[in-house]
Amino acid sequence: MIATDLRTGVDRLGEMIAEARTIVPFTGAGISTETGIPDFRSPGGLWSRNQPIPFDEFVASQDARDEAWRRRFAMEETFAAAKPGRGHRALASLYKAGKIPAVITQNIDNLHQASGFKADAVIELHGNTTYARCIGCARRYELDWVKSRFDSERQAPDCTACGEPVKTATISFGQAMPEHEMRRAAELSQHCDLFIAIGSSLVVWPAAGFPMMAKHAGARLVIINNEATEQDDHADLVIRHDIGETLGPFVGN
Incomplete structure (x- = not known):
């Protein structure tokens, strides 16, 4: 019906x-x-402005990781206000x-x-975009810590425990x-x-x-x-x- x-x-x-x-x-x-919070597919949605970064590209490229975090921090005010x-x-x-x-x-x-x-x-x-995890050992990081490191080092940070990249705790295309x-x-x-x-x-x-x-x-x-x-x-x-x-x-x- x-x-x-x-x-x-x-x-x-x-x-x-x-x-x-x-x-x-x-x-x-x-x-x-x-x-x-905008959706993904409709006109004006997130994907009409930026194509998603696949997981394998995030893992392989520092530039991709930097861009992923730049996009996330650009959306912080929107997520925080919702x-x-x-x-x-x-x-x-x-x-x-x-x-x-x-x-x-x-x-x-x-x-x-x-x-x-x-x-x-x-x-x-x-997943959840309000915090981050190491893709290697799964250690949790808060976004304030990531932002501080991103601003001071001018690039996306790696895990302090195992050295693997830190990513929002979300599931990207190509990720299990x-x-x-x-x-x-x-x-x-x-x-x-x-x-x-x-x-x-x-x-x-x-x-x-x-x-x-x-x-x-x-x-x-x-x-x-x-x-x-x-x-x-x-x-x-x-x-x-x-x-x-x-x-x-x-x-x-």
Whole structure:
């Protein structure tokens, strides 16, 4: 069913939420755009300005590492200013009510944690950009430390423990997906009765496979996204309206 108008979609979504025992949300960049964080693919998105730097290029080239960190620090004000939007707060309300065990997200902005989810209830398939890790020994570094070294040495720093490059704790193109998070996401997808994909184009695999995994396991599937996706025909409900307006009524419920 494709909701013909916002009210119809919100009413039907409310019925499905009320009937569900276990809800698993799957969020993409679209849930964060109302917070001021641009998405990736749309006109004006991050990739329209800069093509992503593949992981192998980051590892092989000091220039690539310098550029990656230059871009990250250029976005710091945007990330630092972002606060959870209505979509984040609605999901946090359902989490606190015991309807949602955890959220699966493609986002790297830490806004689910800021909205009230415990850290271990946020399954970050693409990592987190609010801190850094050594790609060798996985030692954690805070961004202030990286920025200080970057400014003083005029280049991206290496790990003080093992000498390998330090990178934002995100998953880049060509980098292996996190095994633990992928396994948890699969388990959740297979054991829910309502799966809600929110603000994702559902084109980045293997993450885009979780909605259909849930559907095949017997869950109802809802897709909330401004644009059509390739999985809309399989969904029980499709809402192509603003995410904040769609989920806003569920904040605090």
